[in-house]
Amino acid sequence: MGFYTVVCSTEDTASVNVANLLINKHGFTKVNDYSFRSKDYSYMQLHLTNKILLYADEMDEIYPETGCFIFVSQHKSASNIPTLTCHTTGNFNENIYGGKFREIGICNPWVLKQYLLELNRERDNVPHYDITLEASHHGPTSLKKPTVFIEIGSTDREWSDEVAVETLCKALLKVISQKPNKCEKVAIALGGNHYPSKFNRILLESEFGLASIVARHNLRHLDRTMISEMKFKSTEKVSYAIYDSKGMGIEKNRVLRLLEDTGLELIRV
Numbered sequence: 001m002g003f004y005t006v007v008c009s010t011e012d013t014a015s016v017n018v019a020n021l022l023i024n025k026h027g028f029t030k031v032n033d034y035s036f037r038s039k040d041y042s043y044m045q046l047h048l049t050n051k052i053l054l055y056a057d058e059m060d061e062i063y064p065e066t067g068c069f070i071f072v073s074q075h076k077s078a079s080n081i082p083t084l085t086c087h088t089t090g091n092f093n094e095n096i097y098g099g100k101f102r103e104i105g106i107c108n109p110w111v112l113k114q115y116l117l118e119l120n121r122e123r124d125n126v127p128h129y130d131i132t133l134e135a136s137h138h139g140p141t142s143l144k145k146p147t148v149f150i151e152i153g154s155t156d157r158e159w160s161d162e163v164a165v166e167t168l169c170k171a172l173l174k175v176i177s178q179k180p181n182k183c184e185k186v187a188i189a190l191g192g193n194h195y196p197s198k199f200n201r202i203l204l205e206s207e208f209g210l211a212s213i214v215a216r217h218n219l220r221h222l223d224r225t226m227i228s229e230m231k232f233k234s235t236e237k238v239s240y241a242i243y244d245s246k247g248m249g250i251e252k253n254r255v256l257r258l259l260e261d262t263g264l265e266l267i268r269v
Contacts, residue, residue, distance in 0.1 A: 004044045004176045005066040009053045014074035014152040014159035044176050054098030057140045068108050068146045075153025082129045083153040086115050090136035092218040099139025104229040108146035109186045109209030109236050116203050118171035125167050132195045135215035183209025188230040190214050191244030198269050211238050219251035242267045
């Protein structure tokens with residue numbers, strides 16, 4: 001089995017509710033002031049921090065042995081649509097919400113894909129929720145191990161929804177209970193909006209896994225340096241670039257020219 005550190009924050013309602021469920025229902029008991037372990041899930045530890053998760057840059061120092069950090073967070077959006085999301089981290093330009101300027105966090109394509117698949121298998125339990133990827137955004141971006149955010153949105157009602165919390169936990173525990181594997185093919189993804197429906201289908205219906213995803217509004221910040229960040233900040237080799245042909249706006253031709261020099265096979269969707 002792999003070894004995972006699931007990070008929850010006392011500053012985050014959804015995060016606290018997930019931590020409480022893991023402690024009360026799944027046997028996670030306190031090891032020290034901030035760590036919890038369960039004999040039923042020996043390949044995972046729960047970390048409870050009082051920091052806002054976007055700024056939890058110290059995880060490497062606390063858990064140098066971990067293989068992947070999974071952050072459990074509340075999700076906010078202007079639409080207030082009930083949503084279960086997952087995404088990798090990264091700043092294509094400014095670092096307003098944690099992480100470093102123009103830095104992509106390390107991705108684990110297999111974990112991201114498996115979590116979205118497991119969530120979709122539980123779809124009947126949360127029929128009023130959208131289940132979706134998000135484009136890569138915010139921090140932390142400098143951890144030496146891959147980082148995945150899994151979230152419940154978009155208001156306090158959903159953050160405290162017991163069914164949504166249980167659905168997240170069930171999907172999470174199924175993923176970390178599997179023997180870590182690799183995706184058959186791995187791509188970076190470019191274009192579309194912040195909730196990229198075409199890339200959802202790629203993960204759910206094909207052999208592809210995805211590393212970093214850049215939404216249309218961030219394409220203007222792409223240059224060779226940032227594309228290199230996207231290509232190499234992955235636990236699995238990235239050999240493809242999948243682009244949303246109708247979702248790239250005025251940046252399309254410029255970005256496609258940049259991709260010609262990367263050695264990546266381009267796939268149009």
